[in-house]
Amino acid sequence: MSGINEQGRLVRLAEADRDPLIFFLDGFERQAMQGDTVLTAVLLVAGSLRGSEFGAERRAGFCLMGACQDCWVWQEEGPRFRACSTLVKVGMRLLSEPPKSWPREQS
Numbered sequence: 001m002s003g004i005n006e007q008g009r010l011v012r013l014a015e016a017d018r019d020p021l022i023f024f025l026d027g028f029e030r031q032a033m034q035g036d037t038v039l040t041a042v043l044l045v046a047g048s049l050r051g052s053e054f055g056a057e058r059r060a061g062f063c064l065m066g067a068c069q070d071c072w073v074w075q076e077e078g079p080r081f082r083a084c085s086t087l088v089k090v091g092m093r094l095l096s097e098p099p100k101s102w103p104r105e106q107s
């Protein structure tokens with residue numbers, strides 16, 4: 001879904017002088033800038049943010065302000081979070097599809 005040759009949905013037009021950082025999306029090394037949200041970082045390098053729980057359509061967020069919950073993304077380790085209200089961090093390892101362990105069974 002986020003293969004190495006995929007084009008981003010967004011194009012950075014301004015603020016290109018912030019420090020770069022490296023994160024990983026579906027195992028591929030990607031570059032973002034300090035201060036980017038995860039949603040911005042992913043959509044600059046991929047056509048969509050994640051798969052849908054309800055069908056084959058891909059999702060790219062909707063409200064962009066933490067209200068709609070359309071931008072949940074998973075990490076290789078750790079909890080999922082809303083991409084529009086989370087800043088990307090150095091070395092973050094993100095997944096555009098849920099890991100096999102999700103959702104975890106409640107005990």
Ligand code: FES
Pocket residue numbers: 061062063064065066067068069070071072082083084085
């Ligand atoms: S895009 Fe709506 S909560 Fe993130």
